[in-house]
Amino acid sequence: MAALGSKLAQLQSKACEATRFAAKHGCAYHKTLMEKNKHYVVDPPTIQKCQELSKQLFYTRLASLPARYESFWKELDSAKLLWKNRSSLKVEDAGVAALFGIELYAWSCLGEIVGRGFTLTGYHV
Template sequence: MALASKAAQLQAKACEAARFAARHGCAYQRALVEKNKKYVVDPPTVERCQELSKQLFYTRLASLPVRYEALWKEFDQVKHLWRNRKDLNVERAGVAALFGIELYAWFCVGEIVGRGFTLTGYHV
């Protein structure tokens, strides 16, 4: 019975949030666009959007060598830690373990989301 009342409370809060979003969503969107007007390209034509898309793509492409170098620096740090693992203290080992657990958890969540929020992979 407690679970049913919690579900009803959750549903009521969700309905209240939906009503609030319906009432204030347009005003929030307008205020957000006005606040960030410096990022809006005028006129918003298809050609200008395509140009910006290409700029973003090639900017990201140009940043790959820097990211690649940073990745190898990270790997070198891990190799250094592994070589000196005898000097590793409990705090650093704990941080490394938590980081590994977090990565694994994100992987699992990604798999569940990719399967359509099912645990077994079967859709009902």
């Protein structure tokens, strides 16, 4: 139980340190960030304008679904064609495919670790 109290005190100390850092540097960071990206800001920044932009983004993405759907099926047909002609594949092509599969697996593992709160065993205090 003492270890849990120690961890809690350590976590509390780190949270206080992060709060002090944010209080000291947060305003300057925000000002710099907004100055650098002012061309993205809609004037006036009202709630109504934010809701309108949110709807525009949603429906724009919704409108892009048919093209994405078509592109997906083209890619799948291409993969089927490659599989059908796999006997004529070169070693380099097989190597690229294997590396791609390994990369997908690694991203999946990383996502699992992040989802568990950056713990390797799933046990966190």
